[in-house]
Amino acid sequence: MNKLTVTLLALLLPFIIQAENIKALVGGVLIDGFKDQPIQNSVVIIEGERIKAVGAMGDVEIPAGAEVISTEGMTVLPGLWDMHVHLQINGHADYKHWHSTYPPRFEKEIMPASAHQLLMAGVTSARDLGAPLETIIKVRDAINKGEIPGPTMYVSGPFIQKAPYPGTELYRWGVDGASDARAKVKKLADAGVDVIKLIDQDQMTEAELMAVVDEAHKHDLPVVAHAHRPKEILLGLKAGVDNFEHTGLSTAPEYPPEVIAGLRERAAQMNIGPLFWTPTVEGLFNYDYVKNNTEKFDNSSWHLDMPEDIIDDIKQSITHPERLPYFQITSKRKPTLKRKIQQLRDAGVVLMIGTDSGIPLKFHSQSTWNELDIWVREMGISPMEAIRGASYWPSVMMKVDHEVGTITEGKYADIIAVKGDVLRYINLLQNVDMVIKHGERVK
Structure with missing residues (x-):
């Protein structure tokens, strides 16, 4: 040469x-x-x-x-975005067994497998709302550095609640007084979480709840809260929660007037941005179909990167999906979902796609498209609105719309x-x- x-x-x-x-x-x-x-x-x-x-x-x-x-x-x-996933679980039906057996395998095996499955399903950004703090931070950072495949991750670490359920202390933190509430939120913020996850806020004192939200906002962290009960919603609104999750454990046919009035009032305050809601309806809506059509479990997409012994354990746990206590009240809740979704839309709330992916029978490789499908086919939401709920609006909620989402x-x-x-x-x-x-x- x-x-x-x-x-x-x-x-x-x-x-x-x-x-x-x-x-x-x-x-x-x-x-x-x-x-x-x-x-x-x-x-x-x-x-x-x-x-x-x-x-x-x-x-x-x-x-x-x-x-x-x-x-x-x-x-x-x-x-796509999925605004409510749990990388630490992947469809197993027995939480007590799972969380007493597999935490040592979360970081290197289970969480990376869950993340890879989401990515192959077209989910390029996801929000994990409940996991052991150090583990989920390490996995998030490994994904975001390109060391392992997965969506760009935004994480909350452990839930904040009044008292963790027995055996869940690894990923649920209790608070005892307003000062303790602030200390727990600060610890999460210092660890580098992207969002604070709050549940059962109706069991907290008002001072504790206000302290959680105020401290989170001081650290420029949005607060996501469960919305299973009317009081949870009303207290969350009073405290300034940014984003509610789920459409309620109640079998009541609709949200009560005082809740809708509160939502309308908050949604109208556009100077502080939209009020966001992640309804997570597909798991409830599809349960009856799944329990009667168990061949769906033969879709091996959820096996990707998952060790064989864990796959076998998950299969064993869902051998009789119709018997799972987790879902026994679902048939009574299902008929209320469309009305509640419509109430939220009428109140001016911005809906986003999220699935609770990882809960029993719900696999990271399949849940997100199922949520979009239920929105369109059963809830009467236009495909374009549903897609924006899985792309643009999540990026706005997480304040990264200048980088992604469109x-x-x-x-x-x-x-x-x-x-x-x-x-x-x-x-x-x-x-x-x-x-x-x-x-x-x-x-």
Whole structure:
């Protein structure tokens, strides 16, 4: 090789590397997360980790040397968020057995497997709401550094409540007085959590509850709270909770008037941002189907990276799904869900996709698309609204909408693609064909 050749290569190498680091997704129907109508024959240019350009064919120039990836016949949309997952569990039906047996295997085996399954299902960002503090921080950081595969993770660490249930002290912290409540929140904040998780706030003193929320907000941490009972909701509203979870343990046909009035009043205060709600309805809604169609458990997607002995243990625990105490009241709650969802929407609350993924019978590889499907097919929510509830709104809630949540120039390239028309058949999301996270194609 002569000097001239070496000189030319040295000059051209930066351009060659740049071209190799550019991808062009070409031809698909694009849901960008902002527009009400998709872009036909779309082009998305990805340079490195970020989106360089977005538009229609003929309007966006494809750089010479770019890797062209055809998305013809596909729907292209932002990577999904799941706003309520538990990486420490994966469908096992016996919590007592699970948490007395597997904590030593959470960090290296179970949590990484759960995270990888979420990513392969098209979930590029997720919020873990309840796990041992040191373990979940280590797993979050390993994922976010690219050391193990998974969605970008946002974590709460242990729940904050009045008193942990027996045997759950590893991932539930009790509080005894306002000063202790502040100390527990500060400990979580100092450890680097992204959000504070609060449950059973109706069992706390008002001083304890106010201390939790105030201390969290002092550390610029949003507060997520359970909403199983009307008093939980009303107290949460009074304290300034940012985001409620679930649609209630009650079999009452609807939320009482005082709750709806409180929600309307809070939702109208747009100067402090939207009031968010993660209803997590699919687990309840699908239970009757799952218990009568156990062949669903033969879908081996939830086996990914999971050790065989744990797979066998999970299978054993769900041999008789119809007998699980966890779900026995579900048939009475199920008919109330659509009405409650409509009440929340009418009150002006912003709904987000979350699943409680990992609870009995609910696998990280399947729960997110099931939630979207139930929203659209049973709750009467439009596919576009559901998708925004799984992309744009979560990014707003977590204050990272300048980085992710839509397919927009300058943001991280978190993008999925699915063969077919997702706006007509939302359940196509059960088979995500392509997953790109931070510009890297991982599926």
